[in-house]
Amino acid sequence: MEATIDKSIAQKLRGGYYTPKAITEFICKWAITIPTQKVLEPSCGDGNFVESAIKRFLDLGVEEKNLFGLVKGIELIEEEAIKSKQRAAIFGLNSTTIINSDFFNYLLSYAEEKYDVVVGNPPFIRYQNFPEEHRSKAFEMMESLGLKPNKLTNIWVPFLVLSANSLNENGKLGMVIPAELFQVKYAAETRIFLSNFFDRITIVTFKKLVFDDIQQEVVLLLCEKGVAERQGIRVVELNTLNDLQTLEITEIHNTEVKTLEHNSEKWTKYFLDEPEIQLLRRIKADTRISTCGEVMDVDVGIVTGRNEFFMMSKEDVEKWKLQPYTQKVVSKSNHLRGVVFNDNDFQTNSEAQHDGYLFIPPNEDFDKLPQACKEYIKYGEGLEYNTGYKCRIRKRWYITPSLWSPDAFALRQVADYPKIIINKAGSSSTDTIHRVRLRAGIEPEIVAASFLNSLSFAFSEILGRSYGGGVLTFEPTEIEEIPLPLLVYDSIDFRQIDLLIREKRIIEVLDIVDKELLIKQLGLSDVEVRMLRGIWQKLSNRRLNRK
Known part of the structure; x- marks a missing residue:
């Protein structure tokens, strides 16, 4: 299944920020623990996650001849898919491991496929740049899961939700996600979905920004199904990306797991300790305390x-x-x-x-305005201020x-x-x-x-x-x-x-x-x-x- 797209919008569609090696290696180390796990990367770009997943299997003792079929990458942009195929080929994997396709189209064609692990860094593009042909398919599949996405939904949300739905009953998901997951209203439904779908959620955050080129805070979202003990949510906070390279998986396992509420509330509170969270819950339930509203x-x-x-x-x-x-x-x-x-x-x-x-100025037609107002409005029109959207749609642009x-x-x-x-x-x-x-x-x-x-x-x-x-x-x-x-x-x-x-x-x-x-x-x-x-x-x- 091949996908073609105009190069002029390729960068915008990709989100354009590829994942540092320290992150891809850490997520793959956390997620891939068994030599026979089937791994999906739904937006593989030029192959950073694909390469780290392959190397993780090699570390677990998988021979190169047995790698085929363990890792599948999907990438919309043909040029990037080719790069990913070339990286996979270094390990002897043929090109069918990397599929040049829109992820949402691929899911519609192969809805029954399930994976043990999904890893990735979905595109960080805003809803304004979410092409309608992709949006409609993504939303249709989300709605089939009982969700109600709206026009403000950014593309990483359906990537995350539909990737989770591609997991088997004991699957694990590790993704790089905007920290707005914690706090924006349009992600409220996603928070509810995650809290109901997974038994345990671990979030790794950084005090310093991971991507130098954008003021976009990201977190590592590590989700597990089929966990019987210590269910809930935990947050691991690191100073910089360098700390991730020395973070042992056992340190995550030893971090406090907090009770995860199955509601739309923001997750910023999970940066707090359990006694602090419980105090806020008691106060919120206190009927003596009004709200600003x-x-x-x-x-x-x-x-x-x-x-x-x-x-x-x-x-x-x-x-x-x-x-x-x-x-x-x-x-x-x-x-x-x-x-x-x-x-x-x-x-x-x-x-x-x-x-x-x-x-x-007075709310009158131009020719009825005082001379001083006319002169200032002409000045504004000379600078084309009247052509901006908000001004253009008014009956009188200057009112x-x-x-x-x-x-x-x-x-x-x-x-x-x-x-x-x-x-x-x-x-x-x-x-x-x-x-x-x-x-x-x-x-x-x-x-x-x-x-x-x-x-x-x-x-x-x-x-x-x-x-x-x-x-x-x-x-x-x-x-x-x-x-x-x-x-x-x-x-x-x-x-x-x-x-x-x-x-x-x-x-x-x-x-x-x-x-x-x-x-x-x-x-x-x-x-x-x-x-x-x-x-x-x-x-x-x-x-x-x-x-």
Whole structure:
């Protein structure tokens, strides 16, 4: 079965990041333990995994003449498949061991084939580049397993799920997978599938990025079926790829196995110790503790479609004489220094020439606009700002929708710690900062101060998403899921809290709020509060080490 494809899109389809030898050798050593195991590599590229699998069989005493039929590689790109065939040929294996085909097409033709081991590094391409002809076949097979993939599903997900389904009853899977498996919502169904399909899951992670060319954190996913003892999940964390070369398989076997929940929750919590995980589960089940979503609605900020045109500094506004046609806006997290954003804060940003003004001309046809607006719009059209997608689809490209000012702001991207900031300046925000509407009767100061506690911080690290750059990112719904116990009114000095935050004294703030809210009000013990603080610090430090 041959597959052909345009070379111009070959790199994009492959994902383009081949697996380091240290990883292929380690995974094959872990997975291949019996000389007669049948091994599949569903996206073999130029043959790194194929070669390591063959060498592993040789180490187990298999003679070269008996290698044929033990390892099968499938590769979409013909040029790469040829390279893989050439590497296999070094060991006397003929070319039928490597099949030039789309993996999903191959599975449809050979659905009954089962393997003892599946190893690989599926393509890391985004859903936008997932060709429809491959997507439809992949999704059809996933749906036959009871899954419901959607348009946001990236290609590594069906590779992983369908590879797992190709295993026999005692099979093992070892794959290089994006760490987003732990934390993105579109992978929630995959997490449930893995927790139900496998008896034991081991995840090997690295404190430093494995691939130098991309800010993509990866993990080694090692899954086993047919395991009777020590079922669950365990995490082995290494500093760098070099540590993998000295890691003994016995060290993995001796690592603590934690109880694996069969639900869609994110797996970031499994970086924690079992007592820490159990504490979070008890707190989550505590009916006294509300979530952010019970006291606020979180929504995205303004999507201008072209910030370099619509967002203006004070100097720009004066230059174009557009003072009457602007709205105050916050565009960056570091422009929100405290837990209150007031007129003085806005003026400070303005004098520093930060982009704090949004261009909002009257919602009229061009010929009815004031002259100053016409001139600025012509300037934008001269730079073709009106041709961008968001602007192009509007009735009037220069009119930005959804300009409402929120009660408060919530940080979309977090470096050190998250916070809720009360909006007393009448500003709105761009989509780099979320907008918050508080429910009726909710005191803004209570919410902003209450959020600054070790319990909410710990859950924030688990509910948010962190990629290779060390930044914690939240969708609106993820903020709404964060547990948020509320302080009794006037129990702490809010002005003191705001001042301490502006002076970057977050630990002092946590000490104040934790004592009043978590210990006095909720009745948590000192030990439990210290554990929650430790969870936040452990996970945030792990994230920040990836900068």
